[in-house]
Amino acid sequence: MSKPNLEVKIGSMVMKNPVTVASGTFGYGPEYADLVDLNRLGAITVKGICPDETIGNPTPRTFETRGGMLNAIGLPGPGAQGFIDKYIPFLSQYDVPVIVNIWGKSMEDYGTVVEMLDAEDTVSAYEINLSCPNVKEAGSAFGTDTDSFSRVIELVRGKTKKPIIPKLAPNVSDIGAFAKAAEEAGADAISIMNSYPAMAINIETLKPELANRTGGLSGPPIKPIAIKLVWDAFKATTLPIIGMGGIYEPEDAIEFMIAGATSVAVGTANFTDPSTVDRVIAGIEHYLVEKEHRSAFDIVGTVKT
Amino acid sequence: MSKPNLEVKIGSMVMKNPVTVASGTFGYGPEYADLVDLNRLGAITVKGICPDETIGNPTPRTFETRGGMLNAIGLPGPGAQGFIDKYIPFLSQYDVPVIVNIWGKSMEDYGTVVEMLDAEDTVSAYEINLSCPNVKEAGSAFGTDTDSFSRVIELVRGKTKKPIIPKLAPNVSDIGAFAKAAEEAGADAISIMNSYPAMAINIETLKPELANRTGGLSGPPIKPIAIKLVWDAFKATTLPIIGMGGIYEPEDAIEFMIAGATSVAVGTANFTDPSTVDRVIAGIEHYLVEKEHRSAFDIVGTVKT
């Protein structure tokens, strides 16, 4: 049998396979370059960028929980210009699309950061972070209210022709409404899910384990939540979905695709085992061969319900 | 040092210690009576009861996930009269308050079930299930919209003088709003959290692992989510909170109390180890002694933020 076609498309962005990395778990590219063949990835998704340099939250910023972890990194970063100067030269060496995760402290920021980045050919698409559990502005303010959610997307839509991919907040009762809103506001795809608002308290010190007090839960614990959100969104929209949340094994990624994700992102698993992306890509291919599919797209949303 | 006082109060209901069991994970009492000394519990919370006998969902009803489980039992039960006939005689033998978890297919049902049960002295309090992820009526319909949420509570309030404890849905953006609404509607306490809407798909059969397609995630994975919800609710209301979600060790229960829970419920852990409730009670006592507290209430909401 001939090799299956692993290629998928997110708007006009072509990914050579469905696998990218989750923003914030893979730095800006160079960090894992010794361990992961970046050219093998479907896309590189970088840590959140806003117009200006930002410092993020105080430490401790992460905490290990049963099965996963909490983070409240708080979106530190070099800002749009800093990103261009420090990382574009590196990223442009590779033959792989780059998705820049963007955020803002104000609604305008989302427009500004796109204006600053859009001339860079290396930037292939924007993932719009509307769901950071650790930064008030980028999270609850825009991500859990469909009105401001739509307005941010429309604003970004007005600034770029590149694919825009709002990243949805998981802590909503009706993710379908946000998926639909994203579609109507002109998004090319959506990504689901960000880490889930959570908390841990040290019972000896009585202090929260994170300096930010609360953080986002990620890793295997959230996978069943993410699978449902992807399926719910899949039913509500025709937009392609980038699914993530606890992908550790190829089987996890395949499950996301069957639930309705066109592409998948590996997040926390990079910390546990940087070879995860490689294994996941190989595992998806193997599954397609075994099930005699011609293309990765054949399994998207095939859940029998 | 004298023994600390483990007693806590949920409205007018006195619990000899803060530990109860989570509805649906402990049957109606007799199931675990060989393994757990029921008189040792702070309260027994029974599986959801509605006015009529109900059959629940088709099988498979549960599925093991990384770190926890999904369930879509779907609230089968003997109905209010069946409960009285089959279980009240048994439960009345024990010196322990009984919390009956109630639900309805319609708003009226919530009133009816209380009318049917309220004459029973053995029934000490009602936990109002407004958050079942597996039964449309008892879940999304009432639990994620503050208006109908309040109306159900007001309706139940009108039917009984016993403590009423709405059980909140976790999949909302602002749990504080529900906590406040519960307080205003006349609730005596709130309980947090129900299992989280989730899903798993078998990648060989392409079928959801649960016959109901989706279910609720419970066990250790959800603990950090539950801790945050409890803390958020604690800040929004003065009502006592029954905290639950992934309590496996005494430390987990203590963490819930520090976050703001007056009482805690052990759920999925009963399946793993029926001695959990016993260990948790002993562990709370031990912690109070070690930290030189006089009463369990001293640690409630003491998180330093």
Added chain:
Amino acid sequence: MKQEIATVVEHHNFQGEYRILRLAAPEIGPVVKPGQFLHLLIPQLGDRVLRRPFSIYKADTEGVSILYKPVGRGTDSMRPLHVGDTVDIIGPLGNGYPELTEGKFPVLVAGGYGNAALYLKAKELPAKGVAFFGGRTAEDILCVDEFKELGWEVRPTTNDGSLGIKGLVTTDFDPWMAEQDIQSLELFVCGPGPMLKAMGERAIEHDFTAWLSMDENMACGVGACLTCVIKRKITDGWEWARCCTDGPVFESREILWNE
């Protein structure tokens, strides 16, 4: 029903891929009835939280033995258990098989670990009868000599013909049954779903008694969670019955099979 921290006293290969695990369990051992099971918390199961049910193969005043085959996450993780390790078990659970009805002729039908589940019953039954054991290959036919020693006539069938007759259990059972005083048969069955169903159908069609030990996924094992339910016929329709407490053994007429 008791929860006991049991020490591993024996753990090794039994036959083919099957392994035997013997546990010191002085509280549970003495009270086991044939057809009951244990709910076992597998140590080192990583991030998995549920127990796994296992039929009790042997039981005495000192403990219990089970036979298992590593087929998944749980059973694979049992391999490294060493003599001296401890295992948290709850048991004995379930109703077990009833007494043989007066005047009936006992027949055992089993597949895979079902053989283990029937051993205690075979030992207890006053009248010795015929045991039909089915499996994929000879390796799946367990304890033949032990049943023979108890005085049973053992008739194996294997899919590949590597032991006994080639075929399914029914390949051997059907012609045999046709020559018996059918209504005097009383079957005790433990095996995979299709075997249970095949025997159940025959029991109803030919009007004999068949006690089927149902194999359903379990969570609590004690009747609390309502995971393990099957449809039990009642006068006007059906109700759910819990395999863990109302079963696992049901008479064929009680069961409403899912389509």
Added chain:
Amino acid sequence: MKQEIATVVEHHNFQGEYRILRLAAPEIGPVVKPGQFLHLLIPQLGDRVLRRPFSIYKADTEGVSILYKPVGRGTDSMRPLHVGDTVDIIGPLGNGYPELTEGKFPVLVAGGYGNAALYLKAKELPAKGVAFFGGRTAEDILCVDEFKELGWEVRPTTNDGSLGIKGLVTTDFDPWMAEQDIQSLELFVCGPGPMLKAMGERAIEHDFTAWLSMDENMACGVGACLTCVIKRKITDGWEWARCCTDGPVFESREILWNE
């Protein structure tokens, strides 16, 4: 930086509660610089997903050794590792200690597993100097003979006086320092936070160089997650620096200590 599946070739008690783990790691071993660390994925860590960082005690063409003390979930779970088991490691990580500045006199200051982290540096340094080792008890003062063999003067201090001087490292260091040509000292420090801070303060006050190996919790270990950051002074204020990649070794003047 490489990811390698390394085989355990040695694993036993080293001293007191400390244990030594030697891994065959032909890819990582040869490229290790003093002060670098490994990021180790602990097998059988149950439901925990993060790696744990360990300073490299010894390294050669065939592999690496680490010294650790079981103090928590991760290190406790390393106990059952057997010779022949495999462990997934990433390394070598971090910048390691810089070369000794021309004309400076080398001083090592360590506590606990910090001794291990300094051994390779001690071995590499051209000039042999003085090593101050602090610990709670004699058991926490590791590798004294090994450092002596390399030609170092070893001066232990213990909180309980069970070895060397009773007190903190500073109890011995301060009077010693007062008698030296202070500005010619160059310190290489690895130990708990308070020790790092104490040495850093002295370096600034008395104007000598002190290289501090910072001990921060890590998630990725490779600079991607921004967990392990500390405040590094810059001209107009401070910036975050990652201990895993920008460190773990920083010069005392770089660090803005948290209040």
